[in-house]
Amino acid sequence: MSESSNVRLRRKPDARVVEHPSGVTAYPEPYAVPVLPPGWAPLDESDAEAVLHACDDLPAACRLRLGSLWDGSAEYRVYCLHGDTWGGVHAATQFRFGRNCRLLAIAHESRDVARIAIEFANWDLESAGATWRLRLDLE
Numbered sequence: 001m002s003e004s005s006n007v008r009l010r011r012k013p014d015a016r017v018v019e020h021p022s023g024v025t026a027y028p029e030p031y032a033v034p035v036l037p038p039g040w041a042p043l044d045e046s047d048a049e050a051v052l053h054a055c056d057d058l059p060a061a062c063r064l065r066l067g068s069l070w071d072g073s074a075e076y077r078v079y080c081l082h083g084d085t086w087g088g089v090h091a092a093t094q095f096r097f098g099r100n101c102r103l104l105a106i107a108h109e110s111r112d113v114a115r116i117a118i119e120f121a122n123w124d125l126e127s128a129g130a131t132w133r134l135r136l137d138l139e
Helices: 045-057 110-127
Strands: 015-020 023-028 062-067 074-081 089-096 099-107
Touching: 023 110, 045 074, 045 089, 045 099, 062 110, 074 110, 089 110, 099 110
Parallel strands: none
Antiparallel strands: 015 023, 062 074, 074 089, 089 099
């Protein structure tokens, strides 16, 4: 491969594998993360870490918390980061052990990241064998 060659990376979602009496089932994550607004370039790891640290530093910016049925130590959270530094960025994260540890999505609107957080919570419900799901209705 020459130095001028381009490499396209395609992110794939992780999956959970659940063993049960009738066999094994794989439950793929709803999205390859982080989900970004259309037209955004992939985030550098340092950019994602900066968003996670901002969420940790601004607990009052948390607008939604959903506990995980799959992992009792985890929550899915939605943050609205206002101010000069963040300019109204909305983020969905996975929160574990007292800190935001995984960036799930960034969007311009809170409803967009809330939808992503709910879909991850529903992934937990499906993986755990629950028959009910959460839904977000916006009027």
